[in-house]
Amino acid sequence: MPTRYLLLSFIAGAGLLAGCAQAPLSSQDDRLDTLATTAELDTMLSGMERRLARQCTNNDHGGALAAQEARLDEIGGEVGEIGSMLRSLRTEIRGLSSETSAPQQECPTSDVAALENKTLLGRNEWVGFPNIGTYLKARIDSGANTGSISAREITEFEREGDDWVRFKLAVDEEDIVVDEARDKWIEAEVTRRVRIIQASGEESRPVITLLMRLGPIKQNVDFTLNDRSHLDFPVLLGRRFMMDIALIDVAQTYLHERPEYPGGEPAEKAAEDEAIDRKDDKE
Template sequence: MTISLRCALRSLAVSTLLLGGCALQPQGEDDGKLDALVTTPQLDSRLSDLENSLVQRCMNDAGVLESHDARLDEVGADVTALGSALGALRAEIKNLGSESSAPPADCPTSDVEALENKTLLGRTEWVGFPTIGTYLKARVDSGANTASISARDITEFEREGEDWVRFKLALDENDVVIDDVRDKSIEAEITRRVRIIQASGEESRPVITLLMRLGPIKQNVDFTLNDRSHLDYPVLLGRRFMLDIALIDVAQAYLHERPEYPGGEPSDKAAEDEASDGKDDKEQR
């Protein structure tokens, strides 16, 4: 406590005692008694007790104020955090509303639907070539990459600045084909070349595009030209042809009817030619 406050308290106490003393003491009594009463040790003790009480109360009040300030800071922090959470919740609700208004994404096609959109093929099938005018037997082999057709007398030439090729079908006497086409010369533009690596060495083969029919499938297919007359099937269909359009069931054969062309046998007589199949050949890629 400051000196001025202490002095003021002492003055207040003295004044009170003096007034009380004047009221209690008769006039004319010795002034020494009043001085003795004012300076008594009891007055100092009471003043000290009052001083301590005031100091303790001030300290308690300061502690309460500090506690209130700390609580206010906590409440302020909670209010700030609550405001941030409320803002985030509003943004999430807004985004949720925009997402609900957007059209739903298409569900992925199921495996069953994907299979239904593909044509099932046997390990061997009849294929037709409308531009050549014949049907041939084909082996379906996912182990091969590019399709291949048996060819001989392959001669490359240039026509109007483009690379072309002339060839004949390389067939043996047992291969089923329309007779008028067996020795027919066929011409086609070379679309690209492929490099074939075999045990006997490396070679480059021309690739042509031919329109082909197989059951419900009718599309242009790339074929490499090479002599397959030593193999059982003059046509090989690889995975490039089957990609996204066909599946193989190796336990079955000739699932689709043989195409019909002028000079050939009707499709209902194909079973006789199918019965002549030998054992599966080991394809040379």
């Protein structure tokens, strides 16, 4: 109770200081006597306490809000810093992803399958010509483009509007050939012409296509016609023939069996004729 009376005295004093119109002293004494009852005092003081409590509460909320705002500002700064870190990390991840997704260079591998599909040839091989009926020795030369077959008495003529050629094999007594083919006339259509440039001058040679057999290979091959009787091999095979179908092992010779034709020697006797070339290589 004493606290409430003190509050009442404080309110009365505040009224006097505010310059409020004052009732006569006798009236105030009467009013104080009337207010002095316990019930009225309790009611008045309770109302004042509630108002003060609400004010205090409002003041506390304001302080709490200020504290929360300050904390939110602090959290906002932390979130901004974390966001900056996340953006930097995202940039690094993109860089790593681009490096990972970049096409990797494959290590070179040997194409074993492609090699297995090609026929291995020595630097010298036996070749057969079914339409002529003979076998001949051939030099394999990847430096030459088109193959060549030794020919003599080359005569060009026209047949039904197309260019043809007639010739005989230019072979000497030392060349290994079926005897019946030595003086046999051979006719073939001219498929094209090639220009040959040599130290002695320039010439144009006809190109024909002949069916040829070499080991497991049997196909049509282009040959220029030229007298090779002064050379060791009446046939030269160039890279146009070998392309995509054959490889050369220059350390070996006659890897494939000599074809057989009527009037010729059996294949098993070819070793004697091959030995001549091996002897010349050693010399």
